Amino acid sequence: MEALDVLKQRRSVRVFEDKPIPKNILEDIIDCGRLAPTANNMQPWHFVVVTDKERLKYISEKATYGKFIKDAATCVIVYCESDNVHHLEDGAAATENIILAAKAYGISSCWVAGYDRTYEKDINEFLQVPSNLRMISIVPLGYSTQKPAARSKKPLTDVIHWEKF
Template sequence: MNLGMTILKGRRSIRKYKDEKVSDEIISAAIEGAKLAPTARNAQPWIIGVIKEKETLNKLSELATHGKFIKDANVCFAVFTEKDHKFFVEDGCAATMQIILGLWSYGVGSCWIAGDKMEYADDVRTLLGVPERYTLISLIPAGYPADVTIPSKKSAEEISFFEKYRED
């Protein structure tokens, strides 16, 4: 198996983190990976916040309905895209996944927390001082895993078809 597939197959959503700092070099590498994400018409409509201050991490954990563990992360990325861009969701999701995989390649775990269409999206944008022309796509708390759970996944046969879908 090649390195890329090893990273893809090993990635897990991590919600429990060790109290160990994620280096600025790893954070920069994750941002570098995000900027290389595919984007419709090469618009690159994103901005990415990097939050490390405990007070702000605590506030984010209070806002995000399914992200209470943000307060325990070493760092949290906030991915925003220009909301008037036709493919803002797709482009923001591509950048989000690049960050997640980039972090995992360094052994740093993370968890994708939804932002788009969530009731707290505007509150997060306001908290971080992001202009109104942007909308929140995701929050990505990250840190070195304290616990890794391996959930069961459907088989490739259960989720794919070739040429044309057929009911059995």
């Protein structure tokens, strides 16, 4: 899929088929996250890939708006080293790369918030995440036949400003 098509066609999906994602595809998707832009090339990210159904169920029970995570084939949790001043921005860039790479493979996703959420501590303990890492996002991935319609977006003329506001 062409890059601009990926950007324009990506939609959040919360309904997944019971079909695993091949490991080599998951590794390539995570590799795209690893290649995201990063302030001062600090690369503070770590990616926890969860495929075990019981673990997915636990995460879905904890994540306030992520009950559908249990039905995903995989869940990628993006973490960044908290001592990096730009950990939130770098983790967000890595998350976006993961979501777009998944779309390029025909894999659906949905960005679930992780940063500063009440469930961050519980999930971190469950996954044995080192204390110097902060959860940035939870990204369930899976194949889906669901094709959500594009939500109405503001027109470009309402958000673009040339030379000054």
